[in-house]
Amino acid sequence: MVRIKSDEVDRDNSVDKVEQILQGAMQEFLQNGYAGTSMDRVAVAAGVSKATVYSHFQDKEGLFKVLLEQLASKKNNSIFGTEPIGKEPAAVLHHLGTKALDLMNSDQEHTAFMRVLIGESGRFPELAQICVRAMIKPVAETLTQYLAAPELNIPDPEATARILLGALVHFHITQDVMHGRDIIPMESDRLIDALIHLITKRAD
Structure with missing residues (x-):
């Protein structure tokens, strides 16, 4: 025994x-x-x-921070943990963009949590800063490293990563968080294809 x-x-x-x-x-x-x-x-x-x-x-802020970090870690691992390494840049970017939007759009808890965070950010700016540190910064840094690949020939990988990430987050917020899907409808593939064209055409 x-x-x-x-x-x-x-x-x-x-x-x-x-x-x-x-x-x-x-x-x-x-x-x-x-x-x-x-x-x-x-x-x-x-x-x-x-x-x-x-x-x-220790306190409510610490509890909220752990929740955010847990949510961010889960999302980041799901997105970047299945990156098709070795494929051409357009395929990798399409995979990452599609995976990110699919995860955000299908996770109702994530969407509801973002509504709470945005709604409370005016009174509690430190909460929004926790989100930026835990959720936005790691993704932006990972994308920057990938976009710095010589074959992409991107003059400013960091700014380009911000543009890519900003477009995806904006799409999620307007379509899902703010219930705008019926007001400004668009298929996610159209957005992702346009972003990839803008980013990779320099490498051609």
Whole structure:
């Protein structure tokens, strides 16, 4: 009979508690916004004590930051973890653009979370800055590295990465976050194909 060490059990329980807290926090932030959410409400939603919440997270901002970082890590790994290395630049960019929009458009929780973040950014600018650091900056840096490839012959890879990322985020916000799909409809492939043409035609 295999005996499980007590410290291993404690560690597993701790991971489970953190996941419970994060799920409860997401539920509360989506329902009540940042200002309307309290650590007390998170504890109730998570089914744990308030002391347990504070044992893992110092305050509400820290909890929100971890949620953002978790969401960003999940999205970035999904997008860049399946990059078709070795294919021509147009194919790689089409894959990345399509994957990014598919993930944003299909994830209702992500869309709802972005609404909360945008709505609260005026009163809590530090929350928006957390989003930029955790979600926007890593993607922009990864795209910049790829676009700096000599064969693309792009004079300013960083600015080009910002243009590409900005177009994709703008498309997601206007189409999904702000419910504009019926007002300014456009197929995502049209946007991605146009972006690829603008970026890769210099390499021809």
